[in-house]
Amino acid sequence: MRTTVRDVIAALTAPAGQPVPEQTVDGLLFGDPDAEVTGIVTAFMPSQRVLEEARAAGANLVIAHEGPFFSHHAAFVQTLEDDPVWLAKRNLILEAGLALYRLHDHIHRYSPDGIAEGLIEALDWTRFAVRHLPAAAIIVREATTVRAVAEEVKARLGLPFVRVAGDPDAPCRRIGLLVGNRGGGANAIPLFGGERLDLVICGESPEWESPEYARDAARQGRARAVLMIGHAESETPGMRLLARRLAAEFPHIPVRAADEEPVFTWI
Amino acid sequence: MRTTVRDVIAALTAPAGQPVPEQTVDGLLFGDPDAEVTGIVTAFMPSQRVLEEARAAGANLVIAHEGPFFSHHAAFVQTLEDDPVWLAKRNLILEAGLALYRLHDHIHRYSPDGIAEGLIEALDWTRFAVRHLPAAAIIVREATTVRAVAEEVKARLGLPFVRVAGDPDAPCRRIGLLVGNRGGGANAIPLFGGERLDLVICGESPEWESPEYARDAARQGRARAVLMIGHAESETPGMRLLARRLAAEFPHIPVRAADEEPVFTWI
Numbered sequence: 201m202r203t204t205v206r207d208v209i210a211a212l213t214a215p216a217g218q219p220v221p222e223q224t225v226d227g228l229l230f231g232d233p234d235a236e237v238t239g240i241v242t243a244f245m246p247s248q249r250v251l252e253e254a255r256a257a258g259a260n261l262v263i264a265h266e267g268p269f270f271s272h273h274a275a276f277v278q279t280l281e282d283d284p285v286w287l288a289k290r291n292l293i294l295e296a297g298l299a300l301y302r303l304h305d306h307i308h309r310y311s312p313d314g315i316a317e318g319l320i321e322a323l324d325w326t327r328f329a330v331r332h333l334p335a336a337a338i339i340v341r342e343a344t345t346v347r348a349v350a351e352e353v354k355a356r357l358g359l360p361f362v363r364v365a366g367d368p369d370a371p372c373r374r375i376g377l378l379v380g381n382r383g384g385g386a387n388a389i390p391l392f393g394g395e396r397l398d399l400v401i402c403g404e405s406p407e408w409e410s411p412e413y414a415r416d417a418a419r420q421g422r423a424r425a426v427l428m429i430g431h432a433e434s435e436t437p438g439m440r441l442l443a444r445r446l447a448a449e450f451p452h453i454p455v456r457a458a459d460e461e462p463v464f465t466w467i
Numbered sequence: 468m469r470t471t472v473r474d475v476i477a478a479l480t481a482p483a484g485q486p487v488p489e490q491t492v493d494g495l496l497f498g499d500p501d502a503e504v505t506g507i508v509t510a511f512m513p514s515q516r517v518l519e520e521a522r523a524a525g526a527n528l529v530i531a532h533e534g535p536f537f538s539h540h541a542a543f544v545q546t547l548e549d550d551p552v553w554l555a556k557r558n559l560i561l562e563a564g565l566a567l568y569r570l571h572d573h574i575h576r577y578s579p580d581g582i583a584e585g586l587i588e589a590l591d592w593t594r595f596a597v598r599h600l601p602a603a604a605i606i607v608r609e610a611t612t613v614r615a616v617a618e619e620v621k622a623r624l625g626l627p628f629v630r631v632a633g634d635p636d637a638p639c640r641r642i643g644l645l646v647g648n649r650g651g652g653a654n655a656i657p658l659f660g661g662e663r664l665d666l667v668i669c670g671e672s673p674e675w676e677s678p679e680y681a682r683d684a685a686r687q688g689r690a691r692a693v694l695m696i697g698h699a700e701s702e703t704p705g706m707r708l709l710a711r712r713l714a715a716e717f718p719h720i721p722v723r724a725a726d727e728e729p730v731f732t733w734i
Contacts, residue, residue, distance in 0.1 A: 245679055248686035270652045270680045272673075279653065283660055285684045285691070350734040361628065363731040381673065385537045386546065393550055404674050406539075406648065407698040411730045412512055413537045417552045419515035424552070428731075431674040463678045464630040464695075467617040 201452055205261055205299045206233040208240065211449055212263065212303050212442075217311035218334075224305045225272065231299025237261045240450070242443040243458035244436040246300055248289055250458040255296040257456065262300045263442070265307070265315065265435055268293070307438065312337065315379045318438030323356050325377075335382050338395055339375040346372045346399055346425045353401065359433055361466050366414030366425030371398060378402040379434045383426065385409030392417075392424045401427045403434035432463055468719055472528055472566045473500040475507065478716055479530065479570050484578035491572045492539065498566025504528050507717070509710040510725035511703040513567055515556055517725040522563040524723065529567045530709070532574070532582065532702055535560070574705065579604065582646045585705030590623050592644075602649050605662055606642040613639045613666055613692045620668065626700055628733050633681035633692030638665060645669040646701045650693065652676030659684075659691045668694045670701035699730055 209228065220226060239259030243250045246264035254262050269277045269286055280286040293300060307314040312332040320329050320337060331338040347368040354362055375398065376391045383402025388410040391397050405411060410426045417424035436457075443457035476495065487493060506526030510517045513531035521529050536544045536553055547553040560567060574581040579599040587596050587604060598605040614635040621629055642665065643658045650669025655677040658664050667677060677693045684691035703724075710724040 245675065247679065248683040252686075266675050266679075270656060270676050270683075272675070276652065279657065283656065285680060285687060285689060288687050289683055347734060354734070361733050364734055365730050365732075368732050368734065381675075385543065389537060389550065390546065407671050407730065408512065408533050408539070408648075409537050412514065412533075413552060415730050416515040416537075416556055419519075420552060420555050422552060463632050463674060463682050465632075465635050466628050467614060467621070467631055467635065 203237050203450055203453060204233065205231060205235050205237055205301070208237055208261060208446070208450070209233070209301055211446070212301065213306050215311070215314070216306040216309040218309045220305040220309060225267065225274065226302050226305045229268065229274070229300045229302055230293050231261070235260065235299060237453055239454040240443070240446055241456055241458050242439045242446070243460060244432045244439050245460065247460060248292070250460055251289070251292050251296065251298060253458055254298060255292070257454070259454065259456070260298055262298055263303050264300065265302070265304055265439055267302055268300060303442075307442065313379070314442060315435050315438030316377060318441035319377065319379055319434055321441060322437035323353065335378060335387055336391060337377040339377055341373060341375070343371055343373045346370050346427065348372070349375070349399060350427055353427065353429055357429065357433055357437070359429060360462070363428045364425060365411035365428075367418040367423065368425070370418065370423035370425055372423070372425070374398050376400045379438070380431055381405070383410050383428065385413065388426065389413050398423045399425045399427060401429060403431035404428055430462070430464070436460075470504050470717055470720060471500065472498060472502050472504055472568070475504055475528060475713070475717070476500070476568055478713070479568065480573050482578070482581070483573040483576040485576045487572040487576060492534065492541065493569050493572045496535065496541070496567045496569055497560050498528070498564075502527065502566060504720055506721040507710070507713055508723055508725050509706045509713070510727060511699045511706050512727065514727060515559070517727055518556070518559050518563065518565060520725055521565060522559070524721070526721065526723070527565055529565055530570050530706075531567065532569070532571055532706055534569055535567060570709075574709065580646070581709060582702050582705030583644060585708035586644065586646055586701055588708060589704035590620065602645060602654055603658060604644040606644055608640060608642070610638055610640045613637050613694065615639070616642065616666060616668075617694055620694065620696055624696065624700055624704070626696060627729070630695045631692060632678035632695075634685040634690065635692070637685065637690035637692055639690070639692070641665050643667045646705070647698055648672070650677050650695065652680065655693065656680050665690045666692045666694060668696060670698035671695055697729070697731075703727075
């Protein structure tokens, strides 16, 4: 059975329950849609290492949540000119003959959001997920503390550190889970009141937005905290879940989730 | 001698060597410009705790680098509606009779940038600062490693943790110092080539921009790393330096730099 890049893309886009924006960042950034797929690697970030891993594994289709060139917006590449990191990475993609599909807007529009679902599964919180909003999942669990939740998240995801703003010893029962960079103030702050949250867990947020809100809330004696686990850390499980689904859908194609390291070393 | 809020503002804005944007975020957000100043507190963030500290100290003018309501943009407050954290904080400002002046665009246009200068002083790197660009200071020092620089920054600023993207053991001699959120890709990435940098030190950057660039560079064997020390951590020393300057300029007014804790607990 011959499966083309185009066939896999159709399987990736079909589950989006809502229309993607007209100016979507999703698309085939490199490669031939009519090429036969020899193997698939899914990743949060199509990093140099992930691309090398795909080449070494004989996989010719990389499906990544973010773009390869250090910005949400593809146009940023025009400013890189003769940057050697960009050049070497682009040349690797071309020389390895890799197809690179960016899957961002579509997977966030799966029902529920495919990235959030992967994180919830990895945390073993599926039974606590009471509602899926477009940009947040609402988790309601037995009463505990922010610190206990932080320790649980660290252990489940294998993280060396997480960051808490607000009172780590505040009580915690209602949690808003916001993957990626959805932790910014405009998304996160209204959820505390609207969803009566004790805690927002997010990938990242500008440090002077939601975290400063949580700090002030704690100073006022309010149990409204923010737990930042890292952008990649919050979205990688969704791309791992995708790999499992693609393996089931295309059983004749080797599919793997990339084995990438954390972007940061904590010193 | 009677000094008004207006007098202090004049002293804050005069040193800006370049015009501020027409839509500046700077300005007197609360208070009466003709009130007599009884004491001054400078701070990176006018947090609940900083405002309480000012009230307790009998200071009626707070000069803060960021705005009080969890966003770079003052208009964000309109979305907070009846948020209790916002309400309580606003009421504290009004009831304490505090004047609150935001000093962001002007101090970044001092010559050199008053926020960068404070950080360079706190790091004891003044002798290494070879050039001041509008959004970065170029530091050239004896050859060492990224890890050694990270340890030195931690020790000098008293930080519990910093984050490095790229190879911590790469050599390091030329450093770009970018305060606040200037660490994003559009600012930081071109500096590596343009200024032949080994390391960018910044407050914060979107995790998928400069840090991913540094990760790929390291994988390619290039010594281009990013050290993220925290937004507040990178800008607080500048507001401390400002307090010392105001104390010299207004010797009859008590001036203090706020004694705020880190916004994050690392777990």
